Amino acid sequence: MTEARLALSGDGPLVVLTGAGMSAESGVPTFRDAHTGLWQRYDPAALATPEAWARDRDTVWAWYRWREHLVSGAEPNPGHLAVARAQADRDVVVVTQNVDDLHERAGSGSVHHVHGSLFAHRCDTCGASMDVGPPPAEPIDRLTPPVCGRCGGWSRPGVVWFGEMLPSQPWNAAVDAVTSAAVVLVVGTSGLVHPAASLPGLAVDARIPVVEVNPGPSGLGSDVSVYVRATAGQALPALLHP
Template identity: 40%
Template sequence: MSSIPSLNQDRPSGKAQPRKIVVLSGSGISAESGLPTFRDAKGLWNTYSWQELASPAGWQRHPEAVLAFYNERRAKAWQAQPNAAHRAIASLEGAYEVVVVTQNVDALHERAGSSHVVHLHGELACVRGSAGASPRRYRIDGDPIAMGQLCEDGTQLRPDIVWFGEAVQHFDDAEMHVATAARVLVVGTSLTVYPAASLLQYASRDAEKVLVALDMEEVPHGYTFLQGKAGEIVPTLAARWLAEAGAT
């Protein structure tokens, strides 16, 4: 295991940057790679208890079960492959500064080639100690975590996942990135999970704002809704944006 460097702490200036695209992604984009979502009719929380498997209290009661659950999820995430939407988002880096702000805990954006990914809810590929306000983090990629596998501080390693009742990660950075984007692409999210869904309100009034989803009961003001599969719509949208930038 290797220690993970912290994210760049430099803040964006607050002024919209014409060559900057921010992508806000949710579990719908990974569902097209075969990974289950959480909240729809076939979602994980209709099969498993989040109170037992995704909360600090559940971890304290039966850490073995929590580790087994996330080991299975990690293995499935590593078997999955980035889809056309992930790859199209990564291709935008050929002409733009692209920041992906994701609620997803898989590494499909990175594996598709995206170089700047902000994980609000943590990462399956990482582990951390289970005590202290600022535990050391390690990257394990697709490997499992075992009981008795300890952090350098002597505590049991746990998934570096934001559980219910814990604060999301890097939210201030995400706010500023959205506020400084000339284009905002929202893909694969139901917009029902907060505070992540509130990021849409920070987009500049003048930014081009696009929402891609299979269905959406209410489209946020100022957003163009493109209905359909991300793997079909995002590549077309990315090709248009690249052409507008003069990229081939």
């Protein structure tokens, strides 16, 4: 912990890269955990594609709205709160692979969602943002999406599906943040999902220290300057507010 605290000390820009492990302690269901009860008969990967949307949008929309409901019931954990509190002393940018809104609800002001957000609904035709209201409180197997008032298309989840490109604005902002940081803190990622997994390497190439927090084995290997084996909730309050 001491070496990690030293690497994270200072007042230069801090970039925090987060993955599924960041939200695990908040009880956010993983992609596959959301397939319980009504949804057990579905393959999650089969619902998260443009092809699934074209084939059966009512089923896909119903599942994503159920995920919204589950995520809405979760609360930011001490890790999220520690990252938000760090803004009082320095510039902090969060780059997350998560599609939940827990960083924002914890109080982080600069958050880039490279895989999109469950709550950023948009038209599947013209791309306009759409307000669709709160999700149903009970699982429904089919639900018709709202119609876009601009072009007549359908509201779709604001996430990146398999086979889709990452949204350019968050990705470019992430690259800029990582390559201009004083230090990069990587929390709860596997290091396997590309292109997001390439971001720590960009920091290493720019000679920026990388601190990894992960309850399991390191997902970054030689890209890590300091590795702390712990959960986000355990480690981040101590690392960012010693």
